[in-house]
Amino acid sequence: MTASFAGFRLIDVGGPPLLFAEDPRFKTVRFVVEFRRPLVAELAAPRSVLPGLLLLGTEAHPDRPSLARRMDELHGSAVVPGTAKVGELHLLRLVLDAVAGRFLPGSPDQIGDGLALLAEIVTTPALEGRAFPAERFERERRQLLDAIGAERDEPGRHALSEAIRRACDGEPMAVPEHGGADAVAALDASRPVEALSDFLERGEAVLCACGAFDEGELRRAVERFLERLPEGAPESCPGPASIPRRAPRASTEELPLRQSKLVQIHRFDGDADPDGWLARNLLVGMLGGSPSSRLFREVRERRSLAYYASASLDRYKGLVQIQVGLDRAAAPAVRDQIVRQIDELRAGRFDDGELETARAQLVEGVLGVDDAAASRCRFTLGQWALGIDRTPQDAVAACRRVGRDAIVEAAESLWFDFDHLLAGEEAGA
Secondary structure (H helix, E strand, O other): OOOEEOOEEEEEOOOOEEEEEEOOOOOEEEEEEEEEEEOOHHHHHHHHHHHHHHOOOEOOOOOHHHHHHHHHHOOOOEEEEEEEEEOOEEEEEEEEEEEOHHHOOOOOOHHHHHHHHHHHHHHOEOOEOOEOOHHHHHHHHHHHHHHHHHHHOOHHHHHHHHHHHHHOOOOHHHOOOOOOHHHHHOOOOOHHHHHHHHHHHHOEEEEEEEEOOOHHHHHHHHHHHHHHOOOOOOOOOOOOOOOOOOOOEEEEEEOOOOOEEEEEEEEEOOOOOHHHHHHHHHHHHHHHOOOOOHHHHHHHHHOOOOOEEEEEEEOOOOEEEEEEEEOHHHHHHHHHHHHHHHHHHHOOOOOHHHHHHHHHHHHHHHHHHHHOHHHHHHHHHHHHHHOOOOOHHHHHHHHHHOOHHHHHHHHHOEEEEEEEEEEOHHHHO
16 A cells, blocks of 8 residues: 555655655646654854855856856756754755656757756855855855844744744744844854754655656655765654743833834644644634734724734644734723634624635635645645644644634644734824
């Protein structure tokens, strides 16, 4: 019997698991490999500066133009390294997007050649000794510092990141993806090399492919790709830190802004089964997922207390992030309304139309997953990370089964942890 997961075939290629789906609708191939490591403060900065450095050259293609020419020779293939914070994990994600060889003159080995270039980028980057060239490193570090500075110039982003940092103090989640400006400023050019080795040698890896190929073609290319990677001892990643219920905490930050920002962090108790998490997702949608949601209708439209009001779920950590743009004087009334609306949902005082609207929005998003190889890979890798063996169609069917009782149960498991107000210049008025 052929093994499968989330609608993709699952095979052993002598290393990380390979998930793949041959899909004749596409004339392209998407291949993704993810290396997952725990999010830790001392490695966040060197990991985050890494992708830009890797695209500046390899031993065989020593600068960005020569790398670009090689991609052009592969009929416009894109080979892209990146990093991402996902809950309390840090990912090195390597992506190949290519036109399938069967649709090109001479049927070139697009997957094999593309994966060879991907391996070259991460195993033989252009170095000076055990460090990236000083000038290149300094340029990438400066660009990352500028991006961190720009975050502070976007009050909504800054308020959210500060709320998470303060609410999750002492947990890995508090570490920003980039590690913080001070950590980036303190880097030297050898640290990203160490971070790359840590990903490749100790990272928990998974491979995923979707598009126009056959199994033999893909297997051969992947086996050659894995042979080029350094030998290592992959380590399993821990689950997210679990925090027991506690009294809500609060903080206020003053900045010269015309519009204040209120961010609340709520948490779900422990874990739940996949259906329970679907109910939690729907609850967050009903609370603040769209212009038809409770917070938008009650806080912004009906009571004119805010410029915007929304709620979102970090599924990997179990955090609900409520974000409101408002005048500081309205903050107490907004807080009262947030409590009231959650209490109403917890008591089951909502109509079926609210649930159906949230359900329709969630279903629409899941059904769109199959429209592109990239989104199908993203969905499957997300399911793999969560350990949920469901196809998009399975997820839709499960979503349609969620009833009122499950929404109430989800609301009962939600608790308020932290309130952060980024107060603008109208504070002194």
